[in-house]
Amino acid sequence: MGRQYRGLRAILINNVPSERIAPAAQNALAAYVNRGGSLAMVGGDSSFVLGGYADSPLAPVMPVTMKPPQHKERKRALILVMDKSGSMARNDKLTYAKAAAETV
Numbered sequence: 536m537g538r539q540y541r542g543l544r545a546i547l548i549n550n551v552p553s554e555r556i557a558p559a560a561q562n563a564l565a566a567y568v569n570r571g572g573s574l575a576m577v578g579g580d581s582s583f584v585l586g587g588y589a590d591s592p593l594a595p596v597m598p599v600t601m602k603p604p605q606h607k608e609r610k611r612a613l614i615l616v617m618d619k620s621g622s623m624a625r626n627d628k629l630t631y632a633k634a635a636a637e638t639v
Contacts, residue, residue, distance in 0.1 A: 540563065540564075540567045540572060543572070544573065545572075545573035545574070545575065546564065546567070546572070546573070546574050546575070547574075547575050547576075547577065548574070548575070548576045548577070548582070549577045549579075550577055550578070550579030550580070550581045550582050550586070551581060551582070551586065552581040552586040552587055553586050553587035553588045553591045553593075554587055558592070561591055561592040561593050562592045564592070564593060564596075565592040565593055565595070565596050568596040569596065574593075574596065574597075576588075576593075576597060583597075583599065583601055584601045584602060584603050584604070585604070588601060589601040589602075589603075613639065615636050615639065617629070617632055617633070617636065618632075
C-alpha cells in the first residue's frame with residue numbers, strides 16, 4: 536500500500552466532492568483499495584455522482600454503480616376553500632376570490 540496510507544485500517548470520505556481530492560491522491564486511494572485497504576464513502580450532496588466521482592479513479596473501487604439520480608415527475612394538487620357566507624357578498628369579495636382562484 537502507498538506510504539501515505541500504511542498503517543491505516545480504513546479511510547472514510549464524508550461528503551467531500553471529487554474536486555477536493557487531487558487526482559494523484561484518488562489514484563493512490565484506488566491502489567490502496569485494490570491492495571486490500573478499506574475505503575468508505577458517506578453519501579450526501581457532494582458524494583458519489585453528485586460529488587463528481589462517476590468518472591474518477593475511485594468509481595471502480597466503490598461497491599456501487601455511479602448513476603445520476605432519477606427524477607420522477609411529481610404531480611401536484613391544489614385545494615382551494617372559499618368562504619361564501621353573507622359577509623363575502625359585501626364589496627364583491629366573493630367575485631374577487633373567484634377571480635383569484637381562476638388565476639391559480
